[in-house]
Amino acid sequence: MQEAALYLIPVTLGETTIDKVLPAYNQRVIGGISHFIVENVRTARRFLKKSNPDIEIDSLTFYTLNQHTRLEEIAEYLNPLAKGFSIGIISEAGCPAIADPGADIVAIAQNAGYKVVPLVGPSSILMSLMASGFNGQNFAFHGYLPIEGGERNRAIKTFEQRIYSESQTQIFIETPYRNHKLLEDLIRTCRPQTRLCIAADITCENEYIRTRTLKQWSREKIDLQKRPCIFLLYK
Structure with missing residues (x-):
């Protein structure tokens, strides 16, 4: 079982195939996560199914993070970490927290002392x-x-x-x-x-x-x- 952490999960740019830009390790990490902070739930679900075809999408929990999310909501998204569950951040394209609202949740996690793990992917x-x-x-x-x-x-x-x-x-x-x-x-x-x-x-x-x-x-x-x-x- 992987250590509980906030994982920054890169997404393909456009319709690029997964194996062209994302290592297999990312897929294994995703398989151990059930809580995701995402910009758009629909596209995040599509990416997760594309990355891990056997993943049980309906068993996952999604939290929406965009320019309309209130600051007090953002901190609550990290509650699963306090209970020992990993969380994944998924942006619309490329690497989370780079020109992306995910930076706010990463800052909160760092201040709280949670482990933050950036995964390899296209920027x-x-x-x-x-x-x-x-x-x-x-x-x-x-x-x-x-x-x-x-x-x-x-x-x-x-x-x-x-x-x-x-x-x-x-x-x-x-x-x-x-x-x-x-x-x-x-x-x-x-x-x-x-x-x-x-x-x-x-x-x-x-x-x-x-x-x-x-x-x-x-x-x-x-x-x-x-x-x-x-x-x-x-x-």
Whole structure:
């Protein structure tokens, strides 16, 4: 029987097969857990059944954690740990607690002295950085950029300054339907020689990872519509 702990369970990115990105050890850990903290119960159940076909889904307990979950509820989700039962955290895609509300529950578990175990799995942020050719020793992930035009342009200019003054790779994401608008804003706002890596559909069949200067991107036609992307800037 595995030691009671809060296990951070990575999920595939898109429709990637389990055996391509997740070790068999993860499946064994999942098999010993009956309490799960998830962003979406329906997709979590589908992932668990895909990972462990013999799992008895209806015997499991699920707690929902998203932007609407109240802070007082979150702490109660860890009650099974106090009774010696392991808990698994499952996000919608990739690694829990990275650009993900799961970080809140991990912080509470750490403060309470519970064991926290991160399992191996795909992180689109790290994988895009690995493939970009940019500085992997000094980088910053900013999540989503401001939507308002003036704030957005100021943020982009600030990030570009850090590239040249600190040699720091700048990483951010966008809502898929606004990918093209972001690319246009980067081309318009940044220096032509600044390099941009666009990484889309990582680990999936249509994976696309390409690094170009913004001047080169301005001449290329690329379809990013509704594709999950990571954008990386560097000099």
